[in-house]
Amino acid sequence: MSRYLFALGQFVARRRWWVLTVWIVLLVGAIGFAVGTGGKTNDDFTVPGTESQDAVSLLQQRMPAFSGAQMQVVFATPGMTKVTDQQAAGEIEQAMAAFKGLPQVAAVVDPFQAKAVSPNQHAALGSVQFTVSAGEVSQDTLDKVNNIAGSARDAGLDVEFSGGVYPGFTAEIPHTPEILGIIAAFVILLVTFGAVVAAGLPIVTALVGVGIGVGGIMGVAAFVDVPSAATSLALMLGLSCGIDYALFILSRHRHHIVLGMPAAESIPLAVGTAGSSVVFAAVTVIIALCGLAVAGIPFLTVMGLTAAGAVLVAMLVALTLLPALLSFAGGLVAKFISPPLNPGKAEEVARIAAYEPERTCGHAWGRFVTRFRIPLLVLGVAILAVLAVPATRMELGLPSGATQPDSSTAHKAYNVISGSFGEGFNGPLLVVTDLSHANSADAVQTLIGRLQQEPDVAVVQPAGTDNGLMLIQVIPKTGPDDSATADLVNRLRDDRDSIVSGTGATYLVGGTTAANIDTSKKLGEALPVFLAVVVGLALVLLTIAFRTVLVPLTSIVGFILSVFAALGAQVAVFQWGWGASLLHVTKGETLSFLPIITLAIIFGLSSDYQIFVVSRIKEEHTRTEDAVTSVQNGVAHSARVVTAAALIMFGVFVAFATVDNPIVKPLAFTLAVGVLLDAFIVRLTLVPAIMALVGNRMWYHPRWFGRYVPDLDIEGAELERRLTHDVEAEAQQTVTAES
CATH class of the missing domain: 1.20.1640.10 (Multidrug efflux transporter AcrB transmembrane domain)
Incomplete structure (x- = not known):
């Protein structure tokens, strides 16, 4: 190569x-x-092979007007004013009527018609059903939604939005x-x-x-x-x-x-x-x-x-x-x-690194690591293991209003709904019911009654009917991120036969909350498979690169330690709330796709540093054939560059961690911690310590391996020997010609 x-x-x-x-x-x-x-x-997240996606497909086929995104509109009144007061109620009805006339709107549920008024009459909850998915709702429509809400706000009402789509739901980073x-x-x-x-x-x-x-x-x-x-x-x-x-x-x-x-x-x-x-x-x-x-x-x-x-x-x-x-x-x-x-310092440092690498800080660190290799191994592994402990309590989910920035309309709406109606109203389930083969006129009422009797169900109400389909909205008693809500979804699916028994109806449980639960479950199931693929890939690639088995094994163990330590730090901060106020973090579940993305990226970046550090050590070992000396010299040549590279990565990720975005912020934070741990604890400490401890056996490979696996020469040693040989041959020809 x-x-x-x-x-x-x-x-x-x-x-x-x-x-x-x-x-x-x-x-x-x-x-x-x-x-x-x-x-x-x-x-517009789609998750093929899940019941929530099947529910969307069924709606698209038979009730296309109700297959799009839904927006919740929360009206609240300050002070002693109530939403049922004549002026406030008139403004709310006027706003809902205006929403109904907008393009791409299929239906509007007025809070007074649906009796969605809080017990203290200080909040009302309406909804808007769009004919298209969230990504297809035009900006012009959302601008008009915001203008209508602005008129209600001018009249003294607090108006906030939540759901799959609303003004500002795709905030620019x-x-x-x-x-x-x-x-x-x-x-x-x-x-x-x-x-x-x-x-x-x-x-x-x-x-x-x-x-x-x-x-x-x-x-x-x-x-x-x-x-x-x-x-x-x-x-x-x-x-x-x-x-x-x-x-x-x-x-x-x-x-x-x-x-x-x-x-x-x-x-x-x-x-x-x-x-x-x-x-x-x-x-x-x-x-x-x-x-x-x-x-x-x-x-x-x-x-x-x-x-x-x-x-x-x-x-x-x-x-x-x-x-x-x-x-x-x-x-x-x-x-x-x-x-x-300090004039001349920069040039002095560069010349020392080039001519006297044994005087560099990198070489000093290499000597320190090789001298105290066993204590450093124990300490490094212990630090990473302790940081990884919170990862065992990881709970997967997708962003909801609760995890949005405090200043966002979705977060404000979530708080109003939770305080006025109950957390479950933030994540209603949509039961798509097929009545094509219903055998009685009261099949719907029977089904609604049975759903209402299920544990952890707060409210069950019809939400629309057409073409043999009935939409039934099931409001859980718990929030969309609560494990009890996931249990409810699973129970409604597992007990389907008994719930519909005798009615002739069938149903699918869908909606945004169910889709998020399905996505988290599917990602959780894919995580072990992906980890196995990544580990197998690392073993193959690094074995070919370094023509030895022990180097890939140390790399894989180090990668696993650093990635789970990074995930543990993420759980401690974003899920448990340690230091949340300092980092301006809203507590919530771990993003369901964060672990798998972190595994992929940290694996790749750890391989970067592994290859750069170990290739220099191998280059020195080829020259000296002394394990300890090659580690010291290899670290001396690579420490400064790897340190700079890791700090640059860390700086970029930390910069993105300042963004108040429920997806970007935890992902950037996790990657920043992972890069820092992997570069400094694993690649510049644990790996050199292990290589010094194992010695020359680190580079062992069977004879058959040398015959069948090509030498890619990633450290360039063969290239430099070839160039040196060409220069010497050219010099010899010149001397011969002159004589």
Whole structure:
């Protein structure tokens, strides 16, 4: 692999203008594609193979007007005023009548007709049924909904919304996280390289990659359903991976420059050596993200594929555009800044790293790890195990009004409904009943009576009928995120035969709450399968990469420890509420798709650091054949770069964790913790300690393995030997010719 990448580096450096032009054209084309198609993300989650999805399909076939999204409208009165007062009641009736006349509205349930008035008469609950799904409700309709609510607010009423769709339900994620992440990355790179050009190039290449990746995703969103979280995930990974991949190659190139190698020779060599690690790391991330399709849930598959596309673009940019820009930059990557308080420090650090690596902090850390390897192993594993304990109490769910930011209308509506009617009114179940073969006129009343007798059921009421179907709304006594609500859904399905007995009717339990429960269940079932796939993939890929079995085993154990420690931290903060006020977190269940996405991403990123650290250790072991010395030297060469890469990843994820979004915030927080733990505790501490403890046996592999498995030479040792041999042969020919 290293030979082909070396040739690619040579070609790109020589054709730098062509390469730069191609990437500019691709960037402009991606942006034009996004703008031209007008693609928009939407959060219409479908989960094939579940009863809630079957209920939607049945409605689409026989009651299409009721198959769309539903919006709840909460009216509340301040002070002593009641919603039943003449003026307040008139405003509410006028608002509901106005909602009924809007485009895409199938039906409106007036709170007074439905008797949905709180016992203290300070709140009324109405609903609006749309003919289309949430993602297809036009912005013009939502704007008119907001205007109607504004008139009611001007009259003194509090009006809030909840449900599958409402004004502002797809709140725009600000660009602040990207800006903060870029600033943090530039500062870290400036400290790492001590040169402005060297610090700026990874930022530039990463931004090009992100622009192409996100532009492509938004363009594709015009043709397929792309969840809004997909763009945030692609941004996080595209930006962080793009900077890290460029950092790996640039650091090797800068090392060569400091040693006196001409840029024309250094660029292809850097691509051939560090580029091999970049390819292997990126391919690992891409395969893991594509593996999200194992869950069989379309929106999760789309998230994985779009994020994988962003990582693929980041890899290609690092292997082609970066070398081209390095060719333009020449020796500027080693033009050091001179801080007034410590002039010459940056250049001194770079030269020490190049000529005397044993004097670096990385080498000192390597010596510390190899000397105290057993205590560090025990301490590191203990820390990760303790952090992982909360993960055993993980409860999966999807965002509801309770987990939305306090300032959002959905959160305010949730609180009003809970306090005035009961938490169950926030998550009604929709029982789609087929009366085609009903054998009595009172079949519906019999069915409603039996449903009302079920434990944990607060209210049962008809919600519409057409074409042989009856919609029955079942209001649980507990909230949509409560385990008792999930138990109720399962019980209504398990006891279906006894509930419909003698009526001739059949039913399906659906609605948003049931769909969320089904999604969480399906994701929970897919998690062990996905973990097995990821672990098996890691074993195969890392075994081929390093031609040994023990290195992949240590990597897998470390990955499992770090990912479950990150999930444990997420449970402690977002589910248990530890430090919730400090982080502005609203307590709730763990996002049902968060564990599987975290597994995929942390697996890929941990493989990045594993490959970069261990490849340098293997390179040193090939040269010295001494286990302890190779660990110390390998850590010395890789610690600074891996530290910078991990801090950049951490900074980008932390920046996104500041967003008040119930999906982006916990995901970014979990990834930030996972990267920090995996890079510093696992890859720079536990793995070197184990390698020093096991010694030369770490690199053992059976003879048959060496015969049948190709040597990919990801550390570039064979490439460097070949180049050295060519230089020596050329020098010998020159001497012979002169004599």
